Structure formats: C-alpha cells, structure tokens
Amino acid sequence: MTNITLMPSSLRGTVTAPPSKSDVHRAIICAALAKGESVVSPVAYSQDILATLDCIRALGAKVTTDGERVIIDGSSTFSVDSAALDCRESGSTVRFFIPVAAAGGVNAVFSGKGRLPQRPLGVYTELLPGHGVECKTPGGLPFEISGRLAPGVFKVPGDISSQFITGLLFALPLLSGDSVIKLTSKLQSKGYIDMTIDVMRRFGVTVTQMDGDYFIKGGQSYIPTDYTTEGDWSQAAFFLVGAALGGDVTVESLRLDSRQGDKEIADLLRRFGADVEDTDSGVRCKSKSLSGIDIDASQIPDLVPVLSVCAAFAKGTTRIYNAARVRLKESDRLAAMKNALSGCGADIEETDDGLIINGKDTICGGFADGCNDHRIVMSMAIAALRCTDSVTVSDKESITKSYDDFFEDYRALGGTTS
Secondary structure, X not given: OOOEEEEOOOOEEEEEOOEOHHXXXXXXHHHHOEOOEEEEEOOOOOHHHHHHHHHHHHOOOEEEEEOOEEEEEOXXXXXXXXXXXXXXXXXXXXXXXXXXXXXXXXXXXXXXXXXXHHOOOHHHHHHHHHHOEEEEOOOOOOEEEEEXXXXXXXXXXXXXXXXXXXXXXXXXXXXXXXXXXXXXXXXXXXXXXXXXXXXXHHOOOOOEEEOOEEEEOOOOOEOOOEEEOOEOHHHHHHHHHHHHOOOEEEEEOOOOOOOXXXXXXXXXXXXXXXXXXXXXXXXXXXXXXXXXXXEEOOOOHHHHHHHHHHHHOOEXXXXXXXXXXXXXXXXXHHHHHHHHHHHOOOEEEEEOOEEEEEOOXXXXXXXXXXXXXXXXXXXXXXXXXXXXXXXXXXOHHHHHHXXXXXHHXXXXXXXEEO
C-alpha cells in the first residue's frame, strides 16, 4: 500500500455520483436468481462488486460485461452441487450469499481477505442449523455450509448488520413454503432493507411488512429485468461535505426519492448550517458557517467517518452516537477516525458508541493512518481541504474497494494531491 499527500484546497464544480454499490450488489443478485437474461447498468467495477460477480459465476450464472453494462443470465444458477465463493473484502457479499447458496442447496465454502475473516457471522451459525443448513466455521471465514435451506420463522436481531436480513430476503422467496423474518430488537439501517425490498420488487418478487416483521411467500420466481442503477449517496457524501467545508459542488445522478439511508447526508449538512439545494440533476452544496449538532448514527453507519470530518470544522460540539457497529467494518472506524483526526490537530474524543468532536476553524494536518479502509482514506482526503498544511494518508489503494475514480474526481473538482 502507498501513501498519498493532499494539500489544502477547495472543491468547486460538478461531479457525477458513481453507481450505488448497494444498489448494484442487489440488482446483480436478483438478476442471477432470475431464469433468463437481465441487464444491469451502469456498473462501476469496484472490488466489492467484482466479488459479487465472482460469486454469481461460482453458483453457475453466466456473466458478460460490456463497458458499464453487465449482462447476467441466471438460467444455470444453482446448476452446481458445490462452490467456492471468494468474497474478497466485501461484507455485503458474504452475508448476502450464505443464505442464497443455501436456498439453492449448494454446498459452499466462503473465503475472504483483509479484515473480512474476522467480521461477525454468528447470526447465521445460530439461525441456519435450525432450518436445514449445517455451518462449519472457526469463528469467521472460511465459512462452510451444506444442506438446503428450509422455510419457517427466522428470528433475527434488528440491531445487527442489516446485511443478514437482506441475505435472507433474497433467499426465502425461492423456498417451497412461506417464511417470516421476525425481528427480536429494533431495526437499524432500515433504509438498506427498504432498498432490498424495492430491488426485489422490480425483479418480480414481493415481501410484505407486518407489524415490523417481514412475510415472504415461498415459491416465487425472480423475473429477468433491464435494471438501471442509481447514483451512490454514500460516495456523494464525501464531495458534499467537501463543499460544505469551503466550496461549491453539485453531485449529479442522485435520486431524491432514493431508499438509500445515506441520502440523509443532505439533511445533516443542512443541520450543520451548509447551503444544500435539490436540483433537477442532483444536489448542490455550498459552504457557510457550520455549527455542531447531535447525530444518531444507527441508520447511517457508513456516514460516520465523513461526518466526523465535517464536525471537526463546525463551531461548537458534535456528538455522534449509536455507532458501535462501525467498529466491525474494514477497520474500527471510531478508533481510526479519532486517531487520524487528532493526529492532524482536531479535538476529538472516542466513546463506547461514538465520537465527541469540538470543532475548530482549521487544523494543522500531518500523517493519517488509512487503516486499509476506503472510507477512512476518502474522509481524510476531505479533511485535508481545510488543513493549514498537507495531510499524508496511508493505504491509498483501499479506495478500489468501493470508488476507483475517487481521486480523479477529487482532482477534477480542484483537490490537490501529490
């Protein structure tokens, strides 16, 4: 991994949001479960998306790429008896595909690298054996399953990663009988579940919400579909925050009616005091004086790193809470942002489930450990805009996990790197 050095500057202009990684993951999986040919576009080939494409191939789907278009024929999905699924570093991929492979009766071994082998999968080891699937694991990856998933009642905590619930939602319509996902605690990251249900509906599969639980009728069929993906609010957040710190940026290709939970970045920046305007083509953000706010991060965990950057330059105190789950991402993101920002001169304190940040007009810069985490690296690139000196961030290449073109777009808007 290499370092990148970023100089103080400001972002101005227009940028197109990359295709939503969350949307693309979901559309690819639904297409692979449809008996026929679907087209998903536009697609950006981040490492996480390549992992999901590899996994549908491993299960028997046929995949052809044509620029930003992916043509997927799911006619042969589940034609294999066994499969090895390399999920690279994608938590979404492994958690989505464990129940999907089990629904097809595929004996599968899941592997990964980086921090992924240590990320929690215990929900499945507790849940799946009661529904016909044997699980073998040393505590993470490799994770081996055998048997065929049986329908029924699936009791799942709502305060763990929504990726477990999404994986079950994909799989359960394929089973012969009806199923219910019964939440045993309050649901977090609800926007991602809503997004899953929307994408499934566009591929002809329905899910019914009942008193906070989810009823899934068995024996449904995914229908081949030409699917147009939407822009990624999670990635747009970096440039919108950059504009709020001292610029003027319009991010295009964002759906204002999106189910993405990270769409909340627009309202959060308004609360900080930035000038945020919805336009026909997306969202425009201009800098104004910022003031600290309180942020409940339970529904928006991926925004925590870049929100902490915004808070570092907002007058007064910002409290981010209900964010304990971000300790289990590609890095411990609370510790990573505390260390990176404080190392550059910010006043930031780590709590059990969040951060307390006392904003300053500017901070000095310095060295920041990117922790091989794409969101830490991109967040610190945004922090560099308002520093008095340069910021050097390690692990530059980690951005390929989600946003290959980040630094190209950063420079096109006026960001300066060396």
